[in-house]
Amino acid sequence: MNIHEYQAKEILASFDIPVPRGRVTLTADQAERATKMLGGRSVVKAQIYAGGRGKAGGVQVAYHPEQAHEIAKELFGKRLVTHQTGPEGLKVRRILIEETVEVGSEFYLSITLDRQTSRYCLIASSEGGVNIEEVAAHTPEKIHTLTIDPYTGLRSYEARSIALKLGLKGSVAEDCVQLMLNLFRCCLEKDCSLVEINPLVVTKAGWLLALDAKINFDDNAIFRHWEYHEMQDYSQMDPLEISAGKFDLAYIKLDGNIGCMVNGAGLAMATLDVLKENGGNPANFLDVGGGATREKVAEAFRIILQDNEVEAVFVNIFGGIMRCDIIAQGIIEAAGDGKCSLPIVVRMDGSMVEEGKELLLGSGLNVQCADALGEGAKLIVEMMQKNANNA
Amino acid sequence: MSILINKDSKIIVQGITGKTGMFHTRECREYGTNIVAGVTPGKGGIHVDGIPVFDTVEEAVRLTGGNVSMIFVPPPGAADAILEACDADVDLAVCITEGVPVRDMVMARQVVADSNTKLIGPNCPGLITPGECKVGIMPGYIHQPGKIGVISRSGTLTYEAVKQLTDAGLGQSTCVGIGGDPIIGLKFIDVLELFNNDPDTDGVLMIGEIGGSAEEEAAEWIKENMTKPVASFIAGVTAPPGKRMGHAGAIISGGKGRAEDKIATLKACGVSVATSPTGMGAAMLEALGK
Numbered sequence: 001m002n003i004h005e006y007q008a009k010e011i012l013a014s015f016d017i018p019v020p021r022g023r024v025t026l027t028a029d030q031a032e033r034a035t036k037m038l039g040g041r042s043v044v045k046a047q048i049y050a051g052g053r054g055k056a057g058g059v060q061v062a063y064h065p066e067q068a069h070e071i072a073k074e075l076f077g078k079r080l081v082t083h084q085t086g087p088e089g090l091k092v093r094r095i096l097i098e099e100t101v102e103v104g105s106e107f108y109l110s111i112t113l114d115r116q117t118s119r120y121c122l123i124a125s126s127e128g129g130v131n132i133e134e135v136a137a138h139t140p141e142k143i144h145t146l147t148i149d150p151y152t153g154l155r156s157y158e159a160r161s162i163a164l165k166l167g168l169k170g171s172v173a174e175d176c177v178q179l180m181l182n183l184f185r186c187c188l189e190k191d192c193s194l195v196e197i198n199p200l201v202v203t204k205a206g207w208l209l210a211l212d213a214k215i216n217f218d219d220n221a222i223f224r225h226w227e228y229h230e231m232q233d234y235s236q237m238d239p240l241e242i243s244a245g246k247f248d249l250a251y252i253k254l255d256g257n258i259g260c261m262v263n264g265a266g267l268a269m270a271t272l273d274v275l276k277e278n279g280g281n282p283a284n285f286l287d288v289g290g291g292a293t294r295e296k297v298a299e300a301f302r303i304i305l306q307d308n309e310v311e312a313v314f315v316n317i318f319g320g321i322m323r324c325d326i327i328a329q330g331i332i333e334a335a336g337d338g339k340c341s342l343p344i345v346v347r348m349d350g351s352m353v354e355e356g357k358e359l360l361l362g363s364g365l366n367v368q369c370a371d372a373l374g375e376g377a378k379l380i381v382e383m384m385q386k387n388a389n390n391a
Numbered sequence: 392m393s394i395l396i397n398k399d400s401k402i403i404v405q406g407i408t409g410k411t412g413m414f415h416t417r418e419c420r421e422y423g424t425n426i427v428a429g430v431t432p433g434k435g436g437i438h439v440d441g442i443p444v445f446d447t448v449e450e451a452v453r454l455t456g457g458n459v460s461m462i463f464v465p466p467p468g469a470a471d472a473i474l475e476a477c478d479a480d481v482d483l484a485v486c487i488t489e490g491v492p493v494r495d496m497v498m499a500r501q502v503v504a505d506s507n508t509k510l511i512g513p514n515c516p517g518l519i520t521p522g523e524c525k526v527g528i529m530p531g532y533i534h535q536p537g538k539i540g541v542i543s544r545s546g547t548l549t550y551e552a553v554k555q556l557t558d559a560g561l562g563q564s565t566c567v568g569i570g571g572d573p574i575i576g577l578k579f580i581d582v583l584e585l586f587n588n589d590p591d592t593d594g595v596l597m598i599g600e601i602g603g604s605a606e607e608e609a610a611e612w613i614k615e616n617m618t619k620p621v622a623s624f625i626a627g628v629t630a631p632p633g634k635r636m637g638h639a640g641a642i643i644s645g646g647k648g649r650a651e652d653k654i655a656t657l658k659a660c661g662v663s664v665a666t667s668p669t670g671m672g673a674a675m676l677e678a679l680g681k
Contacts, residue, residue: 113493115573115603118500150501191494220466221492252634265571266545266600269626269636270668276629277667285636318547318554319530349554350530373551374669 001217004047008215015186022098031072034097035065048090049236052082106199122146128199154184191221256281259304259313278377297330319350328356343383347376393520393565394585406463422525427455448479462486470495477508486512496574510576516546516568537562540586543598555672564592579609594620601627602648614660620678624665
């Protein structure tokens with residue numbers, strides 16, 4: 001789960017990590033007032049669920065309150081397109097107004113999960129403010145990593161060794177040790193899959209400050225953090241992805257026209273692959289879960305049909321112990337209330353396959369059944385071509 | 392022969408009185424699995440289909456001799472259930488539960504790694520030695536006893552693979568679903584090593600997906616150590632970067648975890664890679680030189 005920069009900074013501040021003074025605004029007037037309160041100068045930062053904002057004009061310095069008003073007015077409602085948003089971009093609805101800071105030096109600092117060691121690891125670099133992946137690729141010697149022992153947690157002396165490697169000295173180095181310990185505490189207590197400060201700066205006056213921050217929560221741990229629900233900004237998410245989330249379906253919008261419903265993430269990915277291989281273009285990734293129920297199948301099918309790009313639907317359910325007649329009922333229920341005339345191909349495996357097929361074929365829907373994955377993918381592409389030729 | 396489980400395995404089900412636990416206990420038993428006990432705190436003393444239920448794993452192990460635990464405990468208590476199984480010194484704990492918090496697993500995995508217990512999962516379909524023992528939620532009927540080992544990060548995609556193997560006349564020694572989470576017990580390499588040492592496994596089918604670097608690490612290990620042919624398939628060739636495809640681990644981020652890189656590394660290490668998910672059985676036949 002993603003949150004905005006200002007929310008990440010509020011969390012960091014609650015763990016005694018210093019962040020710039022600032023205020024979230026919803027209108028250009030508020031942005032102007034906030035800038036006045038900060039002494040007349042500010043950094044105007046668009047809040048969207050994506051990185052790369054600076055290059056897209058989403059982060060600008062205002063040298064007087066009226067300028068903050070102008071910048072904010074231009075940004076509010078605008079769709080910012082960055083390398084992480086996709087071509088349609090994300091709409092700016094909140095802007096963070098922050099004090100300007102005189103930066104002495106910049107660093108990168110994060111704690112994330114290292115799957116290779118199955119532990120949390122701390123990553124630090126003296127090359128802050130830039131794309132850390134590029135630093136890792138070109139100058140790996142400038143990246144310092146520390147694998148954190150689950151039994152002992154992060155120790156002061158370990159954090160100190162990193163601070164010294166970053167070239168920090170004296171009291172700033174000790175401040176940095178404390179900051180790293182706080183960051184690790186935050187990572188555990190808030191169940192984060194990533195906490196990142198980039199850049200972490202030492203100001204000209206010699207103070208550490210988290211100038212930008214990013215936090216991702218572990219989706220599996222949301223049940224023990226009710227505060228997360230209120231933090232979610234639904235305006236930053238695809239509406240179909242939101243409704244899918246309500247039914248615990250993993251849905252991702254893609255750019256094609258064949259709606260896909262599959263049980264299991266791995267099989268769903270493989271289904272997209274095989275559609276592409278046969279010249280089809282999937283409209284979405286949708287995992288109804290390994291053991292989908294009739295209700296879930298029906299909901300999933302409705303979500304697919306809500307997407308206007310969808311011109312055909314491919315269902316691939318390897319039920320195994322799931323009954324195929326029940327899956328068929330779910331599809332008919334959902335397609336029936338939408339009076340769906342789109343071509344549908346259903347590939348099912350599991351118990352009661354024949355009964356399921358009979359139900360589908362007798363339902364009056366434009367549906368065909370397939371026994372194997374490849375056969376089904378070919379069939380749906382053929383049906384679409386036929387439709388296009390008739391039109 | 393087989394790996395990890397066989398006809399002599401005695402299974403304990405943690406979370407046996409829950410809806411899912413009870414359903415799959417019956418399915419496993421119907422397949423022929425020897426389920427000796429169930430564990431649900433607070434329900435010790437009752438029976439489920441004649442299977443005695445205990446309050447603790449320790450008691451279940453002591454009184455029934457169970458050596459494998461199948462875990463259906465919901466996410467908030469799943470890591471605790473793994474630790475309890477480990478503390479009771481079972482040989483193998485198989486955690487089917489989906490949605491276990493990562494922080495809990497980081498600690499649980501470390502404790503398991505320092506013990507004699509092996510862990511499979513969480514968020515996995517479990518494992519099966521066809522014709523002998525099923526500890527998991529996979530459909531038994533698609534399997535056939537034989538000599539191919541199967542390892543996979545995915546659930547239903549494994550069923551697809553197994554069906555293709557069976558259709559191609561290739562039976563399986565043991566099929567292991569290691570799970571799709573970022574933190575899991577046994578990884579590809581651990582299971583590859585077990586198959587490599589199993590005299591009754593002739594070849595291995597390894598099914599991976601985008602995200603992480605486990606497939607690349609496995610490929611290097613295969614090149615150095617594996618004496619048996621390996622075939623593979625990687626799901627997500629067409630997945631767009633930055634989008635998490637269902638599994639917590641399945642994401643291409645920062646240019647890492649791409650399918651093409653994994654496929655290239657596997658091929659360079661002598662693995663036969665199926666380019667299409669419909670060709671997994673054929674890739675295994677090719678690897679075996681058939």
